[in-house]
Amino acid sequence: MSDNQVVKGNPQEQELGNITVSKEVVxxxxxxxxxxTEGVVGITGGYRSKSTNALSRKDLAKGVEVWMKTGEAAITIPIxxxxxxxxxxxxxxxxxxxxxxxxxxxxLEVLKVNVNVQGIKFKEEIKKPRKEKKEKEEKQKETEK
Incomplete structure (x- = not known):
């Protein structure tokens, strides 16, 4: 199945051309x-990665699986x-x-959104990385001065 799907109408009948959306965009x-969404700490790499660590913001979509056929989609998200x-x-x-x-x-008509809860984090685990990141940024600012 193609990574791009026609979203609206029949390709032969489109006056101005086809409209396609890639799986990556979805x-x-x-x-x-x-x-x-409140309560979501992160997205994991899914079952294939065998890791319950949250993905970085730039890699978020890598954990999401999308199945598409013309005009329809099904999505699985590991959280x-x-x-x-x-x-x-x-x-x-x-x-x-x-x-x-x-x-x-x-x-697209979304047929299913499967949500796989692959882990939970406690408050302490959530705050610690943020605190470490803030400290790192402060040190970096001091060295730039």
């Missing part, structure tokens, strides 16, 4: 909507949630947000 939309949240509530919110965003931005 994956990026899905990933960005997912990380905006890490915060410990203090209701996992099913967060997963359902991810499903809703991703479906709405992909549909409105691409015109």
């Amino acid at each position: 994956a990026i939309i899905a990933a960005l909507e997912t990380i905006k 890490i949630t915060a410990y203090e949240v209701g996992i099913f509530k967060v997963a359902e919110e991810v499903q809703r947000r991703v479906k709405d965003a992909v549909c409105s931005m691409t015109g």
Whole structure:
């Protein structure tokens, strides 16, 4: 199956040309909507990576799997949630947000949004990397002076 799919209409009937959307674009939309969801700590590399570490912002879409056929898509997103949240509530919110965003931005009918919760993080684990990053930035500013 091609990585690009015709989104609207029959290619022979398009007056101005074809409209196509790549799987990567759908994956990026899905990933960005997912990380905006309250309770989601990150996206993992999925089952293939065998890692439950969150991907960096530039690699987010690599964990998202997209299956497409003309005008339709199915999406699987492996996530890490915060410990203090209701996992099913967060997963359902991810499903809703991703479906709405992909549909409105691409015109594709989203058949399924599968959410695989592959890990949870405690508050301490979430705050520690942020604190370390802030300290590193402060040191870098001091050396630049």
